[in-house]
Each structure stands twice: as C-alpha cells, then as structure tokens.
Amino acid sequence: MDQTTRAAVERFVRDAAAASSVAIADARLLSGGAVQENWALELDIAGGPQAGRLSGVLRCDSPTAGVAISHGRAQEFALLKTVFDAGVTVPEPLWLCEDAAVMGRPFFLMRRIGGTAAGHLMVKDASLGGDRVQLAERLGRELARIHSVRAPQPALDFLAWYDEAPALHRVREQRAFLDRHHTAYPALEWGLRWLERHAPPRGLVTLCHGDFRTGNYMADGEGLTGVLDWEFAHWSDPLEDIGWFCAKCWRFGNVAAEAGGIGAREDFYRGYEQESGRVIDRGAIRYWEVMAHLNWAIIAVQQAERHCSGQENSLLLALTGHIVPELEWEILDMTEND
Structure with missing residues (x-):
C-alpha cells in the first residue's frame, strides 16, 4: 500500500x-x-x-x-x-x-479474526477446529442462524427476489449460461434435466450463504472463529446450503467425513436442528448435493473461460477448469439409476 x-x-x-x-x-x-x-x-x-x-x-x-x-x-x-x-x-x-x-x-x-481457512489443511490437521463433533454441530448452528434471516430486508433489497421454486430458478439460471456458451456439455445438460424433473416445490425461502463450505470459515485450535465470503449470498431454499456443505466435491478428499470433510453428517444436522427448531428432510438433501456438483461445474467452466479468453491470465483459473470432468462423473453417478 x-x-x-x-x-x-x-x-x-x-x-x-x-x-x-x-x-x-x-x-x-x-x-x-x-x-x-x-x-x-x-x-x-x-x-x-x-x-x-x-x-x-x-x-x-x-x-x-x-x-x-x-x-x-x-x-x-x-x-x-x-x-x-x-x-x-x-x-x-x-x-x-x-x-x-x-x-x-x-x-x-x-x-480481523484469527485462525486458518484453508480447506485442505482443515480436513487433514486434527489440531484445527477443536473437537470435530463440536465443530460440525457449531457449523450447523451458524448455518441455522443465517437461515433465520427472512425477506423482506430493506438493507438486502439488492438480492433478487422471485416467485418460482428455488430449484427451478437455479436450473433456469444455469441453463441460460449453457445455452449461450460456445462449448457443449452434455453431462451437465443431463444433470440440469434431472434437476428440473425432480425439483421440489417452493417452500421456506431464507437468506442462503451461497458458498457455505470448508474453506470459507476460519477456525483455530479451539474451534470456529468466523464465517467468511458472503459474495454469493441469495434468497433460496435453506436445503441448498446444507447440500452444498455436505456435497462430496467440498470434502477436500476426506470423503468419509460427509459434513464438509471435517465431521459426521448427523453431527452437523443436529446442530442445525437444535438451533433452527426444524427437522431436516434427510431424503431431500441428495437432490441439493446433485445441484451442488452442477453449480460448481458451471462455476469451474466460467472460471476457466476467464483465463482461456485472455480476460485474466491466471494458472489457478486455468486449473479450475480441469475439475469439470470429475464433477460431470459425479453427477452421472448420482443420477444414473433414475
């Protein structure tokens, strides 16, 4: 500076x-x-x-x-x-x-808060985040507090409001991108069609973080110190955030720890349910995990395009594009028995 x-x-x-x-x-x-x-x-x-x-x-x-x-x-x-x-x-x-x-x-x-946010370190270093059962529960509680914010919120009037089902709203946004993109992605189109056919109806709509995952919160040796990165917040079905956090693509290789690569899914759910007073529909989460893989794949395509178009010279953006096939495989694997 x-x-x-x-x-x-x-x-x-x-x-x-x-x-x-x-x-x-x-x-x-x-x-x-x-x-x-x-x-x-x-x-x-x-x-x-x-x-x-x-x-x-x-x-x-x-x-x-x-x-x-x-x-x-x-x-x-x-x-x-x-x-x-x-x-x-x-x-x-x-x-x-x-x-x-x-x-x-x-x-x-x-x-400024202390701790580290690096996802690959968080899932491997057991000294970070304190007791992992408590960390998973705490993250569930934090997410429930985020979802306690409901419209209308005059301070958040820049967030787009819509009347359709959140799942169909997301499908429409992603399809619009693929329709105008210069390269075809048949596996992603398959995923979009599956999501469209199985979309849950509109229910509770809350503020959603939009990128609630390991790597976007900070923790030290005692536990959580803060939730970060609110750049993608929007109004949606609260299950969207839960599915994003639990999706396989955000476990940083620690696949067995289904809650963000750091803990058990039920520990995370328990914290959320105790704080929110609502029971999570376990059967509905899988839909939003498919959605998470689809959304991340679209973002990866967009990030790679920023590099390949010459708009921004970045090795990180270029490498992000290489995860798309893995995400496509996961989408096909999760939906092949439909």
Missing part, C-alpha cells in the same frame, strides 16, 4: 471512527482471492469510541479483476451487518467507504 493510499485510508477511518487521529502502523497484503484484495491493517486510533490499537482487514476489489462475478463491496458489507446482527459468528463489519476518490475503488473495514 503506497503512502498516498495509506494517508487517504487514515483520513477516512479518522472521520468514520470519530477519532482525533489515525495512523496505519502496519499494512500487509493477504494471500488468496483473484477477485477481491484483502489488506491486514494495524490501526492506531486516538480518540473516539474505538481508541487504541485495532486489528482490521480492508477488503476491496482487485484492480486487475475485469468482471464482476459476485456482490460488490457495499453489498457484502450490508450482508455482513445483517448476519452479524442475527448472531452469526462473522468478522465485525466496521466502516464502508464508497468514495472512489479515497483509494480508487470501494472498500470496507472489518475486525
């Missing part, structure tokens, strides 16, 4: 925090994120309610990201505030800056 940007951020935080002065003692660019840029900041704040040393994260769009594939920072900030108020364990959202003159793009600051 150059000196001009540091000074601009300091002035913004001074005014937002009603402080007499603010100094950035340390600024470090965090790894990860091709679309967003995250800076770990140590802020020395003089005066005002936040006086003292504050450890925060500044989150903004990457200057090299050419396409918007998720919510913007102002929208993500609104989502964080909403779920924070609903009791979800998330980094506390602090201040939003939509003035592009400050650092050239919108950003917000949130309080």
Whole structure:
C-alpha cells in the first residue's frame, strides 16, 4: 500500500471512527482471492469510541479483476451487518467507504479474526477446529442462524427476489449460461434435466450463504472463529446450503467425513436442528448435493473461460477448469439409476 493510499485510508477511518487521529502502523497484503484484495491493517486510533490499537482487514476489489462475478463491496458489507446482527459468528463489519476518490475503488473495514481457512489443511490437521463433533454441530448452528434471516430486508433489497421454486430458478439460471456458451456439455445438460424433473416445490425461502463450505470459515485450535465470503449470498431454499456443505466435491478428499470433510453428517444436522427448531428432510438433501456438483461445474467452466479468453491470465483459473470432468462423473453417478 503506497503512502498516498495509506494517508487517504487514515483520513477516512479518522472521520468514520470519530477519532482525533489515525495512523496505519502496519499494512500487509493477504494471500488468496483473484477477485477481491484483502489488506491486514494495524490501526492506531486516538480518540473516539474505538481508541487504541485495532486489528482490521480492508477488503476491496482487485484492480486487475475485469468482471464482476459476485456482490460488490457495499453489498457484502450490508450482508455482513445483517448476519452479524442475527448472531452469526462473522468478522465485525466496521466502516464502508464508497468514495472512489479515497483509494480508487470501494472498500470496507472489518475486525480481523484469527485462525486458518484453508480447506485442505482443515480436513487433514486434527489440531484445527477443536473437537470435530463440536465443530460440525457449531457449523450447523451458524448455518441455522443465517437461515433465520427472512425477506423482506430493506438493507438486502439488492438480492433478487422471485416467485418460482428455488430449484427451478437455479436450473433456469444455469441453463441460460449453457445455452449461450460456445462449448457443449452434455453431462451437465443431463444433470440440469434431472434437476428440473425432480425439483421440489417452493417452500421456506431464507437468506442462503451461497458458498457455505470448508474453506470459507476460519477456525483455530479451539474451534470456529468466523464465517467468511458472503459474495454469493441469495434468497433460496435453506436445503441448498446444507447440500452444498455436505456435497462430496467440498470434502477436500476426506470423503468419509460427509459434513464438509471435517465431521459426521448427523453431527452437523443436529446442530442445525437444535438451533433452527426444524427437522431436516434427510431424503431431500441428495437432490441439493446433485445441484451442488452442477453449480460448481458451471462455476469451474466460467472460471476457466476467464483465463482461456485472455480476460485474466491466471494458472489457478486455468486449473479450475480441469475439475469439470470429475464433477460431470459425479453427477452421472448420482443420477444414473433414475
């Protein structure tokens, strides 16, 4: 972070925090994120309610990201505030800056939390996340709190509302992409048709995280420290999030641990049911696991296209495209006896 940007951020935080002065003692660019840029900041704040040393994260769009594939920072900030108020364990959202003159793009600051989010480490290192039964239960409880948010929510009016069944809404979105894409994916078309034919009717519709999985929460040696990455939140059937978390493609190779690669499915379900007061329809989850594999395959195609089109030169995006055949096989395997 150059000196001009540091000074601009300091002035913004001074005014937002009603402080007499603010100094950035340390600024470090965090790894990860091709679309967003995250800076770990140590802020020395003089005066005002936040006086003292504050450890925060500044989150903004990457200057090299050419396409918007998720919510913007102002929208993500609104989502964080909403779920924070609903009791979800998330980094506390602090201040939003939509003035592009400050650092050239919108950003917000949130309080920094400890732990690690790396999915491949979480499933292999038993020292992370504390007791795995308790971790699975806790994640179920957190998801239930997310699903306690219902429409209407004026702060979330940017989230598209619709009247059709959430499953059919998702099928329509994915089919629209495949119809205009230059390459045919027959296995994905098969999966879409299967999902269309077996779509459950519209029932309870809640706020859904949209990417609730191992890799998108942080944990330390004691347990969960926070749920991250709200860029894909939307209104949907709450079973969509449950199916996504339990889908085989998000177990990071630890296939036997059906709850996100970190625990037992029933432990996760128990935490959700105790917090929500609703019984999960076990038989309905498989449908949403098929949907999870289909949605992830579409995202992988889109990510690879960003690289192959020359839009963004990224080995990570290119490699993401190579998982599509594995996801196609899983979809066929899960639906072949229909």
